[in-house]
Amino acid sequence: MHVSFIFTLTALVGIGSAKSGCGKAIPDEFPSPGSSKTLSLPNSDRSYRIHIPSTYQHDTKAPVYFSFCGAGKDGHEQEGLSQFSNPAFNPDGIAVYPETDNGVWLSNQYAHTSHPNDLDFTDELLTHLEESLCVDQSRIYANGKSNGGELTAVIACNATVGSRFAAFSVVSGAWHETGDVPGVGACEPAKRDEGYPFLIFHGTVDQTAPIEGDVEDEIVPIIDVLHNWAERNGCDKDQKWARNVTIHEDPLVKRAGWDCDGKTNIVEFYREGDNGHCWPCTHSNDDYATMGRDKCPMGHYVFNATEIIFEFYSRYQLNSQFQLEM
Numbered sequence: 001m002h003v004s005f006i007f008t009l010t011a012l013v014g015i016g017s018a019k020s021g022c023g024k025a026i027p028d029e030f031p032s033p034g035s036s037k038t039l040s041l042p043n044s045d046r047s048y049r050i051h052i053p054s055t056y057q058h059d060t061k062a063p064v065y066f067s068f069c070g071a072g073k074d075g076h077e078q079e080g081l082s083q084f085s086n087p088a089f090n091p092d093g094i095a096v097y098p099e100t101d102n103g104v105w106l107s108n109q110y111a112h113t114s115h116p117n118d119l120d121f122t123d124e125l126l127t128h129l130e131e132s133l134c135v136d137q138s139r140i141y142a143n144g145k146s147n148g149g150e151l152t153a154v155i156a157c158n159a160t161v162g163s164r165f166a167a168f169s170v171v172s173g174a175w176h177e178t179g180d181v182p183g184v185g186a187c188e189p190a191k192r193d194e195g196y197p198f199l200i201f202h203g204t205v206d207q208t209a210p211i212e213g214d215v216e217d218e219i220v221p222i223i224d225v226l227h228n229w230a231e232r233n234g235c236d237k238d239q240k241w242a243r244n245v246t247i248h249e250d251p252l253v254k255r256a257g258w259d260c261d262g263k264t265n266i267v268e269f270y271r272e273g274d275n276g277h278c279w280p281c282t283h284s285n286d287d288y289a290t291m292g293r294d295k296c297p298m299g300h301y302v303f304n305a306t307e308i309i310f311e312f313y314s315r316y317q318l319n320s321q322f323q324l325e326m
């Protein structure tokens with residue numbers, strides 16, 4: 001309680017002096033509406049890819065959707081895989097694909113010696129975007145695949161930067177320590193009335209990050225990850241899901257949901273029968289094309305995770321964000 005109060009004050013002071021990008025022309029270095037570009041973050045050694053929607057207007061606040069790539073991948077590949085820049089899924093939001101420092105995110109076991117500054121990077125990038133473009137601070141969302149998925153949880157766990165995101169989603173997360181990553185600190189999200197809406201997708205035949213976990217690789221079972229997010233949202237420890245419905249028969253797809261602190265389905269899980277470590281899409285994508293049939297047996301899937309992610313996000317926004325000066 002005490003701790004989150006201090007973080008809130010810090011955030012207030014930090015953001016209070018910032019200027020909003022609303023009402024200003026898009027700065028020259030950014031892509032024009034309807035296109036994407038990879039940019040360097042000023043005063044930083046980090047970079048990111050960004051897509052500005054064709055509908056963007058400098059006097060209308062746009063939501064921002066971050067999508068973090070898997071280990072060894074880049075923002076351009078994540079843009080293709082996630083389809084977050086595709087107006088069919090995201091007609092009016094800014095899509096952002098941060099680049100890794102050295103191929104892996106902070107949450108990867110191989111990053112423990114290099115310590116990439118991913119939390120500061122995400123925080124600074126978000127501030128830069130809010131100052132440069134017309135951003136709706138109540139609708140900023142984080143997503144990631146595999147190692148980028150666990151980084152999404154590390155962000156949610158951090159009281160400073162996690163508080164700026166309204167909801168989170170992870171596809172085929174490689175969960176090493178349920179968000180308690182060595183060198184990052186414990187999972188201590190700031191307390192907030194909105195909670196931490198969390199949507200997780202995982203394939204039952206994932207060989208990279210097995211759904212039941214892997215003791216040798218220190219991969220945590222998905223059910224533990226779900227229970228931890230339910231508990232952080234006010235559910236009792238190890239509280240059972242409120243519902244677990246079949247949404248497809250063959251392959252068997254189950255959607256489980258937890259109701260915590262009066263919020264229905266604040267933690268949601270798609271259990272993908274016969275899917276591997278691949279981003280669910282009804283058509284082939286980079287995952288299905290590159291990993292092949294031994295790892296992604298169906299070659300495509302029976303739903304588009306991206307569509308479900310945007311539906312989930314549309315249920316959540318922050319009420320208590322700080323206003324930037326105009």
Ligand SMILES: *[C@@H]1O[C@H](CO)[C@@H](O)[C@H](O)[C@H]1NC(C)=O
Pocket residue numbers: 119120123158159160161184185186
């Ligand atoms: C939380 O994130 C901020 C950047 O937003 C970073 O400076 C700080 O070290 C992080 N805290 C922990 C405990 O990792």
Ligand SMILES: *[C@@H]1O[C@H](CO)[C@@H](O)[C@H](O)[C@H]1NC(C)=O
Pocket residue numbers: 223241244254256269271
């Ligand atoms: C939901 O149902 C499936 C199939 O019966 C089961 O394997 C799974 O453990 C249940 N719960 C969750 C959270 O997936």
Ligand SMILES: *[C@@H]1O[C@H](CO)[C@@H](O)[C@H](O)[C@H]1NC(C)=O
Pocket residue numbers: 083281282283304
């Ligand atoms: C799923 O997304 C792909 C684009 O990645 C699209 O071509 C396809 O029509 C979508 N499927 C459905 C059922 O909406």
